[in-house]
Amino acid sequence: MSGTHTGPPSSSGDPSTGELVSQLSAEVSRLVRDELRMAQLEVSGKAKKMGIGAGMFGAAGLLALYGVGVLIATAVLALALALDAWLAALIVAVVLLLAAGIAALLGKSKVSEASPPVPSQAIGNVREDVDAVRHPGMHH
Template identity: 40%
Template sequence: MNVEPEPPVGTTVAPPGPRPAPPAAEASVGELLTRLSTQTSRLVRDEMQLAQNEIRDSVRHAVKGAGLISAAGVVAFLAAATLVAAAVAGLSEVLPVWAAALIIGAVLLAGAGIAAMLSRREAERATPAVPQTKASVRRDFNELKGATHARHVTR
């Protein structure tokens, strides 16, 4: 039977499993390249997730704006139909009928104007670019550039 000897009292034994990575100064080139690959993959994944979230928010605002502009179009159509009815009523009746239709048409046009203004505001909030992702990638790039520059200066 093969039994490992007990370590001396007061010493610690590393648990079984993967060893923690040595500091960069002691790491081999292979370990450094493995770290670089892992960290780069994680960084790219994180940046892609951030871009995806920003685009999702932008699309949500664009869709909301498109829905509001569609509502404005429907309301404007109804207003035009009412104004046409007012013109017809004005030709065939006395003042009160077409005046009432004209007032309703004006109210519908005011509603269309409000919907159009809301739609415009939502459309302006839909940014095509991904500003947070761009800023994050720029910071990452500058940090890598600074680390590379510092490494060349210290040599």
């Protein structure tokens, strides 16, 4: 019977503390692996749904763009009832280009209001803090 038992002799055959720690470590490791596997499956399932949803949004945007195109064609055809077809198309094109120009000017003014994208208030506060640290006796 010698050489079969490596730990200290135990009277009741219970596992040693080292064996218990080893078993606990193996169980925790297995649980973590199982949880990670389940999380990976859940995330990949959600990613597929998000991909399908994004594709549907893209299709909706494309269909809306086609709808706007048909509305523009309808405006041209309606004007063509009273004017020549080329003149109706020209009028609608000019109106669309004017609308695009106005949108571009409004967008440019919003961008120039926001630029430069530097937190000037925060920079001023930091400068005041640095000055206060350099000259502790002086208050602004």
